[in-house]
Amino acid sequence: MAKSVDYLAMENGSYIPPRPKHPNFQRTRSFREIQGIISKMNPEVVKSVIQNGSSSTNNKSFVSDFPLCDYTLRLSCGGDEKNGVKYSTSPLTIFYNGTVSVFHVSPQKAEDILKFGEQAIHNSEINSHGQQYQYLTQSLNDLPITRRISLQRFLEKRRERLIMLSPYYFPTNNSNFNSSRKR
């Protein structure tokens, strides 16, 4: 099954990966796309690979004749950035079907990959509806059940009340609860 990934942005370069055979693979903006790929992998393998990968000093990424994913997939490599702050990354090495690929990901993303792998066991057991179902599970992650604003505010205020009453609380300029603490 030939799929390709352009994780080195080599579209304009000399290497042009073969076209994907799975047109339904949805392109979304999040790293969660990997869920579809990982779902076909044995999570034990992924775990052992990550353990091995963290001790690897190899920074190069290999591209073989049988690369892994849809070529439109964009993996965020080279570390995570949030508001200009980079998070430290380690290499994540994946051995699949005779290919070796190395990604530099943050510990959080590595955790995510593991979680997807574990989820995949559940999904594959009840998944008999193919791509549509996959879309549903993806969107479940992107569309969490949101709370009513009024409840949200109450739960935040309750949490703050408890913090204020803890033995280690140091009062800052927080006038929010003056009224509720009137004597």
Place this chain on the structure above:
Amino acid sequence: MDGKKRIRLNRCCSSGGGGDGGGGGGSSSGAYDTVWECVIPYVQDARDREAVSVVCRRWYEIDRITRKHVTIALCYTATPQRLSRRFPQLESLQLKGKPRASMFNLIPEDWGGFVTPWVEEIVRSFGRMKVLHLRRMIVKDSDLELLATSTGKVLEVLRLDKCSGFSTDGLLRIGRLCRNLRSLFMEECSIIENDGEWLHELALNNTILENLNFYMTDLMKIASGDLELIARRCPSLVSMKISDCDISDLVGFFRAATSLEEFGGGSFSEPPGQVGEGVFNEQLERYAPVVFPPKLCRLGLTYLGKAEMPIVYPVASRLTKLDLLYALLDTEGHCLLLQRCPNLEILETRNVIGDRGLEVLAQSCKSMKRLRIERGADEQDMEDEEGVVSQRGLIALAQGCLQLEYLAVYVSDITNASLECMGAHSKNLRDFRLVLLDREERITDLPLDNGVRSLLMGCHKLRRFALYLRPGGLTDVGLGYIGKYSPNVRWMLLGYVGESDQGLLEFSRGCPSLQKLEMRGCCFSERALAMAALQLTALRYLWVQGYRASGNGRDLLTMVRPNWNIELIPSRQVYVQDQDGEKIMVEHPAHILAYYSLAGPRTDFPATVKPLDPNNFLDL
């Protein structure tokens, strides 16, 4: 009115030579006209009036002149001028703005729903406007100023429900100038607070106030003395719901408010140190002087804990409505309190009530009519371990509370059997909303096809229905059942239901009464959504978030038709502060909003909302 009656009446009118001839023509038709002019004003129900207005020209005119109240479910469906031309003698108006999803933080704040053009028209053309009810709209101080100065002598009821955009300065004008105000309601509004003067002005200028509500606002500069002043000067004060204000400061207020039937809000201070016997007594001593007025039967106390609960006991047996949404009771606390409330009809609380609390409710509160169980905190240590609702609680509820008319519940587990049980017992149910929480990985009994079918078949009075599940929660067959077995349902919210476009299309072949449809997290394509919108014969409002997009909205063109506005809120990235004060980025997937309108496309789009213009696709 049934078909036969309508034909007879039609013949009466046409024989009298219809048109605007008034009492002209034969004397028999003149007599009929007079009769109808006397009778029709007593017909108040909106749908009856709708029927009246299409019988003949004469009746249309009578309805037009005598219509007292209009509800406009979305303010962009008509223009203010059209309203004043059609119903010049209106005395009461309800307007709604932002989609319901804005209550869940899903809609951009500047989406729209500006009340200014409506207030300007009210001041210009509606000299009799006594009641104004605005829901989820943007209201500015200048709007309140205009209302106060122009309609101040006439305005009796001002209801600002989940509105935003104004400050206490606007309220100051209302308090000072609206001397005939019986009811001022601002629950859950976002208000910019400059001072507490508005409340003082209200206290000084008003003696007929019956209803004051600023519950769930963040107003903090509230003087308990002003509340007491209002209670003393307004003998008709029946309902007061306030923001945070320590209950021990309200002793004087409660003593003065002798007609009070409803109270909500306030707050209790947290007992310092470890909770134990001594602290319990200390709290009780603090709050023991609080004596509720003799007619009080609707109560909600913010931050009410187990230590303070005994102050409710003297009135518990009288209570018809109890609000524990913002209380600090655990499951046991709920059980202890509810068993003392045999006359309870309305209860609002969080799922900390648990299955055990529902069992106590089912045993003790046989008059239960409305039950709302919201979602509590997710963190294990913040809520009671027992605080989850499942099929066990639902079954007890269905069997014990046969008068139930409204149920909204967040469950952690569910079975088909519990829904079947509701279908068998809850024959009075008009409004049913179920959300399956996503914390548990395994649910006892999915999909819910059969249970949902039994529920819908059994609860034939159902007018509102919401079902929010997860992938695998309801198959296409189940979705088809919803379409087939909900003849009277006017509003639906569906989340994560169905498996494919087939399910949606089957669903949309049914639902003959469905006027408003909201969907979230479904797997349907744009094309299927558009086709469903065309197939649902009564549909006038559609909102969707989470669907299979076609890239540029092209497939939505299928539902383009006259007077049908289609708008998109493209996907956004919003930065919010999480509980640790850190900025995190939240993805908001795209929304579709489509609705019938006589006003044409909006003219006040913010940057976040885009109309779907078929012309944009002509080049493609």
